[in-house]
Amino acid sequence: MDSGVTSDEDYWLAAALLEWQAELGADEALSETPVNRYELPPPEAAPAAPVAPPVARGAPELPPPLEAPDAVAIAEAAAAGAADLDGLRAAMADFEGCELKKGARNLVFSDGNPAARVMVIGEAPGRDEDAQGKPFVGRAGQLLDRMFGAIGMGRAEPGENALYITNILPWQPPGNRDPEPAEIAMMLPFVRRHVELVGPEVLVLMGNISCLALLGRKGITRLRGAWTEALGVPAMPMFHPAYLLRNPAAKREAWADLLEVQARLRHGG
Ligand code: URA
Numbered sequence: 001m002d003s004g005v006t007s008d009e010d011y012w013l014a015a016a017l018l019e020w021q022a023e024l025g026a027d028e029a030l031s032e033t034p035v036n037r038y039e040l041p042p043p044e045a046a047p048a049a050p051v052a053p054p055v056a057r058g059a060p061e062l063p064p065p066l067e068a069p070d071a072v073a074i075a076e077a078a079a080a081g082a083a084d085l086d087g088l089r090a091a092m093a094d095f096e097g098c099e100l101k102k103g104a105r106n107l108v109f110s111d112g113n114p115a116a117r118v119m120v121i122g123e124a125p126g127r128d129e130d131a132q133g134k135p136f137v138g139r140a141g142q143l144l145d146r147m148f149g150a151i152g153m154g155r156a157e158p159g160e161n162a163l164y165i166t167n168i169l170p171w172q173p174p175g176n177r178d179p180e181p182a183e184i185a186m187m188l189p190f191v192r193r194h195v196e197l198v199g200p201e202v203l204v205l206m207g208n209i210s211c212l213a214l215l216g217r218k219g220i221t222r223l224r225g226a227w228t229e230a231l232g233v234p235a236m237p238m239f240h241p242a243y244l245l246r247n248p249a250a251k252r253e254a255w256a257d258l259l260e261v262q263a264r265l266r267h268g269g
Pocket of ligand 1: 134137167206
């Protein structure tokens with residue numbers, strides 16, 4: 001059989017086949033004489049040739065591979081899409097970027113009255129909070145309730161005396177270890193949106209982790225008792241109630257800080 005180009009039809013068929021092969025990436029012509037590759041010098045002896053990606057003529061260039069979106073970017077998009085607190089809770093429950101979720105029994109979102117003037121932000125749930133799905137319900141939480149009770153405020157109180165409570169992390173870290181910077185960073189978009197949706201007049205930042213996350217600073221002994229601003233809201237850093245349980249002498253300073261909060265609510269900043 002004659003394999004040459006014998007007619008216009010054969011020519012166009014051959015051209016179409018060639019183009020199709022080029023599109024598939026077969027862009028190298030084979031030589032007339034066969035090459036016995038077993039007789040070629042071993043690779044290390046072969047001269048190094050520059051490696052260029054094969055470019056098929058006529059084939060569209062592929063875009064560079066996309067970077068996987070990081071957890072912070074996913075959290076930001078999810079938090080921004082939450083129109084209200086129920087939406088925010090659902091967005092956090094759906095968030096798969098944080099490994100802590102796998103070891104937690106419950107998402108600990110918040111407790112108290114979202115219409116409260118004061119929003120308390122703690123660190124992360126402990127064992128009791130993980131079991132009940134509510135923040136500050138263990139020993140430290142009971143002390144927190146007594147502290148705010150002393151200025152007439154509480155999570156079950158209505159109106160002016162109401163309190164709203166949440167944490168930087170909604171899942172318990174294993175063994176109650178400190179939250180890691182990456183965990184804080186990926187949950188921060190949810191905290192920001194949380195504060196935006198609640199719109200408190202005052203934030204109370206409980207302890208070092210809360211200060212680190214929202215002020216970018218640690219050192220609660222120096223930070224406590226002085227008004228600052230977090231997320232555009234007046235903020236009072238205070239000793240964490242768990243610290244007060246271990247260091248009862250520091251309750252004096254905590255009491256002074258609570259009176260500061262009370263004075264601001266009564267007379268403004
Ligand atoms: N400590 C916190 O910071 N938050 C809680 O919910 C419980 C203990």
